[in-house]
Amino acid sequence: MSSNTTGRTTVLEASELDFTYRAGFSLFASRREGHHAVRGVSLTLGQGETLGLLGESGCGKSTLSALLCGDRRPDSGAMRLFSEPFDNFLKPSRRRLARVLQVVAQDTLGAFDPRQTIGRQITEVLAIHSIGQRSEYRDRAIEALRAVALPSSMLDRYPHQISGGQRQRAAIARALVTEPKILLCDEPVSALDVSVQAQVLNLLLDLQQQRGLSILFISHDVRVVRHVSHRVAVMQMGRVVETGPTEQVFSSPANPYTAKLLAAVPKGRRRSNPAGANAAPRILGENAAC
Ligand SMILES: Nc1ncnc2c1ncn2[C@@H]1O[C@H](COP(=O)(O)OP(=O)(O)OP(=O)(O)O)[C@@H](O)[C@H]1O
Numbered sequence: 001m002s003s004n005t006t007g008r009t010t011v012l013e014a015s016e017l018d019f020t021y022r023a024g025f026s027l028f029a030s031r032r033e034g035h036h037a038v039r040g041v042s043l044t045l046g047q048g049e050t051l052g053l054l055g056e057s058g059c060g061k062s063t064l065s066a067l068l069c070g071d072r073r074p075d076s077g078a079m080r081l082f083s084e085p086f087d088n089f090l091k092p093s094r095r096r097l098a099r100v101l102q103v104v105a106q107d108t109l110g111a112f113d114p115r116q117t118i119g120r121q122i123t124e125v126l127a128i129h130s131i132g133q134r135s136e137y138r139d140r141a142i143e144a145l146r147a148v149a150l151p152s153s154m155l156d157r158y159p160h161q162i163s164g165g166q167r168q169r170a171a172i173a174r175a176l177v178t179e180p181k182i183l184l185c186d187e188p189v190s191a192l193d194v195s196v197q198a199q200v201l202n203l204l205l206d207l208q209q210q211r212g213l214s215i216l217f218i219s220h221d222v223r224v225v226r227h228v229s230h231r232v233a234v235m236q237m238g239r240v241v242e243t244g245p246t247e248q249v250f251s252s253p254a255n256p257y258t259a260k261l262l263a264a265v266p267k268g269r270r271r272s273n274p275a276g277a278n279a280a281p282r283i284l285g286e287n288a289a290c
């Protein structure tokens with residue numbers, strides 16, 4: 001497998017992706033013309049790496065994520081997973097993709113079915129993708145919950161019966177149950193208050209250390225991206241305008257848009273990282289331990 005600029009093995013690679021939302025009927029001219037949401041985007045994600053994807057609202061981050069997880073098909077461009085054409089993982093079903101790549105979304109209440117328990121929804125993933133034996137499902141679900149520091153009693157709760165932070169962790173558990181290699185996290189902590197954000201971020205960083213997970217971390221929160229990412233990519237109006245190691249981009253942004261985006265937030269202290277430049281740092285918040 002090839003390596004990216006950080007010397008890590010590339011697990012996910014996108015080249016020149018383009019995507020336009022087709023026009024629907026609308027009184028507004030711009031909608032009649034469709035919306036070119038992703039424009040010539042190329043990026044790589046390395047093994048065990050967190051790539052932060054920054055950009056203001058509407059710049060195309062979630063659309064890019066939808067392309068990278070196969071929910072939407074690019075109009076042009078190519079994607080490779082573990083050096084194989086991406087489409088190999090979609091045929092004859094998405095099972096192969098689900099085993100290596102999972103998504104954690106911002107809206108966990110929307111992502112869970114309100115009529116089914118958390119346990120049912122975790123084990124359903126195993127059933128849909130034919131992973132393991134039915135007799136193991138419960139144990140595997142408990143193990144996934146344990147990995148995100150939730151008790152097995154959560155299995156019998158409905159999504160509205162747990163807190164936002166617990167639900168976000170349950171969403172991560174559901175994503176982990178297939179033992180994926182890659183997580184696409186789209187604003188995974190934006191809906192949470194600051195101390196719970198810290199818990200969930202530390203959890204993701206711990207899981208990355210333990211499992212060598214590769215994470216695409218999408219956020220409009222510049223400080224959070226700086227804390228968790230080894231490298232960052234900055235998007236503006238559908239294009240990636242800058243990529244580079246986090247500290248390099250933050251200390252000397254090459255693109256004027258990046259400089260403006262980074263200047264828009266108060267300067268925060270970045271915690272030095274005793275594990276070395278290649279390891280993502282921990283976030284400290286109130287009750288930061290999971
Ligand atoms: N289903 C859709 N149909 C038409 N246009 C869409 C659709 N979904 C998103 N768009 C448009 O595509 C552009 C990119 O949207 P996207 O959701 O990818 O942005 P984003 O960077 O994730 O924003 P945010 O930070 O607010 O989540 C926006 O202009 C949006 O209005």
Ligand SMILES: [Mg+2]
Nearest residue numbers: 061062063186
């Ligand atoms: Mg979005």
